[in-house]
Amino acid sequence: MTSFERDRPGGLRRPRAVALVAVALVLAACGGPEPAATEPETRTVSHPLGEVQVPGEPASILATDEYAALNLLALGVEPAVVYGSFGSEVGRVVLEDAGITVVPGATFSESPPIEEIIGHAPDMIVMTGGAEMQETYDALSPVAPVVAVPYYDTTWQESLTAAGAAVARTDRAESMIRTLEGRIGAVQAASEPGPTSLSVVAETYGDCCFSAARGTPLSTILQAAGFTRPAAQDIDATYGELSVLPISPEQLGAHDADLVIVPDGEYYSADAVRAQPVFRSLPAVRDGRVLQVDGDLWFGNFAFAVHWIATDLEAVAQDGAAATVGVPGDATARWEQFRADVGG
Template sequence: MSDVSSELQSRKSKMADVSRRQVLRGLGSGLALPAMAGAGLALPPLAAPALAQAGEIRFEHAFGTTILEKPATRVVSIGYNTQDPLLALGTPPVGIREWFGARPYAVWPWAESYLGDAKPTVISGEVSIEIIASLQPDLIVGVGSGISKAEYDVLSQVAPVLMQPADNPSYGTRWDIQTEMYGRALGNVDKANELIAANKALFAAARERHPEWAGKTGVCAYNFNGETGAFIGSDTRATFMGELGFKLTPKLAETKTTQGFYAPLSPEDLSALDADLLVWISSFDTVPDIVKLPMRKTLKAHKEGREVMAGSLIAGALSFGSVLSLPFALKEMESDITLALDGDPATKVASSVKAGLAP
């Protein structure tokens, strides 16, 4: 099973639990709460938040207020993609929540060089408070983790917990906002600003190189387990398309998101996907399912060769949508996007041809 297929399957398997746990992306948060006495973890009762004093770092977020007395140095990352900006800022987490892909230390290729000699503990499946407490963190990054307020309260007894801004959905905090937040938390604001500026410059340069992209529609689509749809709203893949100047098709722009980040479509009508650029978020072993979609053949994007297949590595980069993964995705995809939009159906995107995305 591909990395992206695993992601989508995990989402589907959790959907029945969404109303209870408010878990977006269907990946589940599942904080394991063992008996504290048996684990030897005598946690103090929750205290009322104090007012920030001089030198303290204060964050207002979805679950309240987090105050750091000084910049954090031992960080546990339980968000599904939060290890990337922490690594970019020079603070390898002591613990990393694994999302998908089974990568060493849960770090993907675009971030490996930032790991150095660090060997973080990989937290798989349910988040065990025993494991987190044993790592003795001075900060737990819970942005994009899907944890509940009750779970946040328990984790806050181990160390300060940083969550997404109150006006952000659980899995919808942009890469630049996250980078800025962690830069403050780590006492590395200048580096955070440098990273953000460099990324914005990369995408601005791409838009300048391709003025023909301006105003065109672009969609990242998926097909898994019989369901086809598009990533929209605050989703990282939709953010990538927006950074390049693409906009949603009119039909998708009017579509209400499911769980805040995607829109399933009727298998009888995929016309909402008929954009100037159609990017399939998949892996090579799921291409046959896409190729066999009957209604795909009715799309102009298909007939005119305006499809791009994002294999497992690029799909992972787009899914992480981080300060490190987005430049990686841009570098890998720019030429494919250019070929897809050159107006000549005879020029097939190389990655699509190799993947077997037949006409």
């Protein structure tokens, strides 16, 4: 197993849940209660794993991860239960502030807790991912209708549009997209005389480093905000099926810029990047032009993450390496500002 195959969000995390199919089959065989005389209204939702009939007005939505839940909450829909599959501190704080239960300890590397999920009695399940989540989808489908929201190797606009379609909030999703695109574009107006080129260097569980390849959500946001990247990062690259740009220690010298961004967080270690001798020799690093950001948000592909990045970039455009960027302790205030900006 290579380090890139381990769990992590933002284009590196590859969920490989081992579905409890036997439990799901038993559930399906047992059947449910006798159907009511009048069938409830349903609607059809298309998603990366197929097509499903969901309740027209679901009473209890279960989200298998915080990122799916944050998109739902931004769209004005409160999930009843959320699993903390991504281990996001920011996500946990925002959701718990909203009075939503976040169940700890369930990660994407584990089997979905089918019997536990049955106990929550959801009438709809929303999950993050696509083909890599097929086994989990198959295991959960007998419990309740499941909608998968694309996340890996898709644009943030497409992901948000899909989340809106899942809960019949397409107009709301379109409005948020327009607002967030405007928020990103406004960063350009604040960019003088700030840095013009940004290099993003993150760690990969001991295999040195990586960056976001061209076309990934982070790369498109940086471009739309008016920043350039080092030539070594402005390329199409893949690792397996992912749009990821691996960087070996010997290649780090080509990743200098006006400002070097180093992500840190649950799945990212800024210390591991800073420990690389070649990294320490970069002119920007020697001059102190390095800024540490929240990697779980910077590599996120959901509406709140987009707003978080844009807010950080506005500070970067104005103050460079002296910018004050978001940390997990800012979760509540950042969420309130996000809701105010998008009209939630």
